[in-house]
């Protein structure tokens with residue numbers, strides 16, 4: 001999760017999609033939009049995948065039902081920018097509301113949200129339905145207003161922080177993850193410290209962190225200077241990754257002694273006597289196998305943590 005590199009034919013958005021989780025017979029993905037109308041200067045998506053198109057909500061619901069009847073227990077709705085989904089009078093909040101009602105025993109996740117487009121209505125719908133998971137992937141990319149402007153992200157640090165506050169007010173148990181790019185064009189030490197301070201203020205649950213490398217075909221590639229030396233990019237990235245590790249550990253501690261609902265996705269790779277699953281916050285939980293099966297919901301008391309895993313026992 002930390003410091004993944006981006007190949008030439010990939011986008012930053014691809015990397016976090018791919019790493020959300022591997023597909024298995026229990027959890028699956030469903031695309032609800034394609035393309036993107038935002039023009040973030042580092043991103044190739046608007047050029048390779050075109051303008052945003054949303055998928056008909058009836059076909060989405062039909063597909064969700066089909067997946068549920070085929071045994072899937074969790075679905076992640078995918079789009080470059082799911083919050084700008086729109087089909088006639090159905091926006092993303094209405095779509096989420098409909099899906100949550102139509103497949104009430106299916107867990108629902110979504111990714112990715114551009115902070116610029118996330119509405120209060122979406123937050124209210126997440127809070128209203130127990131089957132919508134309490135996790136939001138909210139890429140910030142940088143904590144510096146100067147860099148956000150150069151990236152054409154269309155929000156400021158202040159607006160982003162307000163949104164995070166709103167999320168915590170409406171959905172107090174919600175986990176928040178991020179994408180951060182270190183060493184974007186013209187980033188100086190002050191800009192980097194703005195990112196560090198923002199991270200300290202939010203203390204994200206986890207994140208995907210990259211050092212900037214220009215993608216051919218993007219605005220930044222053509223018009224901006226990739227002028228932060230590689231060793232500085234690397235140094236800043238390491239600082240960001242180390243800080244995130246501390247914050248992840250801090251956030252994991254909040255789960256100690258709590259009883260968490262975990263969807264069992266498989267057998268732990270490290271110990272085949274343990275199940276592996278995720279709680280609603282998209283955090284990995286491992287706990288000793290007893291009865292139960294893959295695909296079951298377990299109620300697990302969290303007794304220990306690392307920065308990446310919650311360790312539990314049957315409640």
Ligand code: SF4
Nearest residue numbers: 036038040043045080
């Ligand atoms: S919101 Fe920005 S980063 Fe995400 S896909 Fe659209 S242009 Fe790319």
